Amino acid sequence: MLKVAVPNKGSLAESAALMLAEAGYRQRRNAKDLVCVDAENDVEFFYLRPRDIAIYVGEGTLDVGITGRDLLLDSGAQADEVMTLGFASSTFRFAAPEGGPTTVEELAGRRVATSYRGLVRDYLAERGIEASVVRLDGAVESSIRLGVADAIADVVETGTTLRQAGLAVFGEPILSSEGVLARRRGDTEPAGFDVFKRRLDSVLVARSYVMMDYDIRTEQVEDAVTLTPGIESPTVSPLHSEGWSAVRSMVPRDRAQRVMDDLYAIGARGILVTDILACRI
Numbered sequence: 066m067l068k069v070a071v072p073n074k075g076s077l078a079e080s081a082a083l084m085l086a087e088a089g090y091r092q093r094r095n096a097k098d099l100v101c102v103d104a105e106n107d108v109e110f111f112y113l114r115p116r117d118i119a120i121y122v123g124e125g126t127l128d129v130g131i132t133g134r135d136l137l138l139d140s141g142a143q144a145d146e147v148m149t150l151g152f153a154s155s156t157f158r159f160a161a162p163e164g165g166p167t168t169v170e171e172l173a174g175r176r177v178a179t180s181y182r183g184l185v186r187d188y189l190a191e192r193g194i195e196a197s198v199v200r201l202d203g204a205v206e207s208s209i210r211l212g213v214a215d216a217i218a219d220v221v222e223t224g225t226t227l228r229q230a231g232l233a234v235f236g237e238p239i240l241s242s243e244g245v246l247a248r249r250r251g252d253t254e255p256a257g258f259d260v261f262k263r264r265l266d267s268v269l270v271a272r273s274y275v276m277m278d279y280d281i282r283t284e285q286v287e288d289a290v291t292l293t294p295g296i297e298s299p300t301v302s303p304l305h306s307e308g309w310s311a312v313r314s315m316v317p318r319d320r321a322q323r324v325m326d327d328l329y330a331i332g333a334r335g336i337l338v339t340d341i342l343a344c345r346i
């Protein structure tokens with residue numbers, strides 16, 4: 066049975082569970098459950114703290130895990146990212162109050178509070194900057210006001226938390242992060258991994274594409290399919306009315322409205338868009 070680590074709480078948990086459910090896997094019914102066996106699909110899910118997931122995967126006690134890139138790199142575990150999952154996107158950045166450091170170099174000799182000690186140490190060491198890193202569990206934004214640090218390094222999504230704490234980012238982003246699937250470094254692929262990964266890949270495709278159907282005069286089909294090339298090739302079939310064809314093609318969801326306008330402009334009619342519930346590409 067493939068053993069999969071899933072975040073049990075925090076920003077990754079809900080999106081991870083939703084993605085697994087969309088991929089057809091059984092998920093726990095109760096938020097207190099620690100394990101969920103999906104015997105039909107030969108997969109066992111272990112609900113763990115997001116920060117611990119890379120450790121289990123790196124040690125090889127679990128086959129794969131869903132975690133954040135920032136957590137994975139911070140852990141130093143022997144595990145690698147094998148695919149991005151399209152949720153929990155954020156950046157990891159330095160921030161300070163007015164009058165505080167405004168460049169990474171100015172961190173020399175100062176205190177930097179963070180929940181990601183490994184990431185910050187590596188980043189500073191690579192640049193030869195000697196600063197003391199204060200490891201906190203969370204609410205890192207309060208650490209400066211409370212006198213234990215001069216700057217912070219933390220996850221930034223909208224920037225609201227920083228603003229509310231009177232802090233501003235400085236320097237380049239240390240990292241761009243998002244939810245990822247992680248696997249043990251150098252290991253041979255565990256049995257069932259290819260099917261599991263393909264199912265998650267398929268969820269991403271089903272979410273990011275729509276199915277588009279339209280009718281168009283046959284002499285316009287070539288122009289139309291350049292607007293809707295699909296992933297492999299569009300399906301073109303004759304309509305009952307002579308001189309007309311029906312075209313069916315997958316279109317990126319975020320371009321669908323624009324493509325419909327362009328198709329309409331070249332004479333396409335009966336343009337219909339439907340969601341893709343599931344797929345294998």
Ligand SMILES: Nc1ncnc2c1ncn2[C@@H]1O[C@H](COP(=O)(O)OP(=O)(O)OP(=O)(O)O)[C@@H](O)[C@H]1O
Binds near residue numbers: 075135203
């Ligand atoms: N506001 C946010 N927006 C997007 N991703 C976030 C946000 N906060 C944390 N993350 C991401 O979630 C992962 C951290 O998971 P974790 O559950 O430890 O943190 P959390 O969501 O802050 O939960 P907690 O309530 O325990 O602080 C990291 O990959 C991080 O980049």
Ligand SMILES: O=P(O)(O)OC[C@H]1O[C@H](OP(=O)(O)OP(=O)(O)O)[C@H](O)[C@@H]1O
Binds near residue numbers: 202203205206220223
């Ligand atoms: O840029 P924003 O949209 O404001 O999001 C970023 C904030 O979200 C997370 O905090 P969380 O609520 O998880 O609290 P924590 O600091 O205790 O982890 C993260 O640690 C930042 O503080």
Ligand SMILES: [Mg+2]
Binds near residue numbers: 203
């Ligand atoms: Mg947090």
